Amino acid sequence: MQKTLHIKPNKSLTNLQIVFFLFVTGFLIAFIGTRFVLVGAWPILIFGIIEFLILVLCSYLYFNFAKKKERIVLDQEEMKIQKLNDQKVEDDQSYNLHWSSLKNNKDDLSIHYAGKKNAFARFLSPQRRLKLKKIIERYKSRLS
Numbered sequence: 001m002q003k004t005l006h007i008k009p010n011k012s013l014t015n016l017q018i019v020f021f022l023f024v025t026g027f028l029i030a031f032i033g034t035r036f037v038l039v040g041a042w043p044i045l046i047f048g049i050i051e052f053l054i055l056v057l058c059s060y061l062y063f064n065f066a067k068k069k070e071r072i073v074l075d076q077e078e079m080k081i082q083k084l085n086d087q088k089v090e091d092d093q094s095y096n097l098h099w100s101s102l103k104n105n106k107d108d109l110s111i112h113y114a115g116k117k118n119a120f121a122r123f124l125s126p127q128r129r130l131k132l133k134k135i136i137e138r139y140k141s142r143l144s
Helices: 015-038 043-066 126-143
Strands: 003-007 068-074 078-085 088-096 101-104 109-113 116-120
Touching: 003 126, 015 043, 043 068, 068 126, 078 116, 088 109, 101 126, 109 126
Parallel strands: none
Antiparallel strands: 003 068, 068 078, 078 088, 101 109, 109 116
């Protein structure tokens, strides 16, 4: 029996909602800046544009961060950890399920196998990482 677990970072807004937020914010900054230009305080529009460009840059970086996901495939004999970037596999590691051990670190989960360590689930909260570790260990114990 194969089990697949998908891990992805938290994301409270959809891509369309973020674009809508940027559109509304840009419109408000342009409207308010134009009003200040009419009364002679033109530097406020420049600072508003710079502020908006910083907001767009942060949104772009967030889009790229939200594309990174991980897939854990548990099989009878092995555990695969695949690191994905927008459905494209960037890294694919396989480990013998019975000879490997999991360790919950401060910032991630790590699997130890044949003297090597591979960290994964970095963007999960400590509680979620502990829950993931229990799920994997429960699956591993059912096979024994």
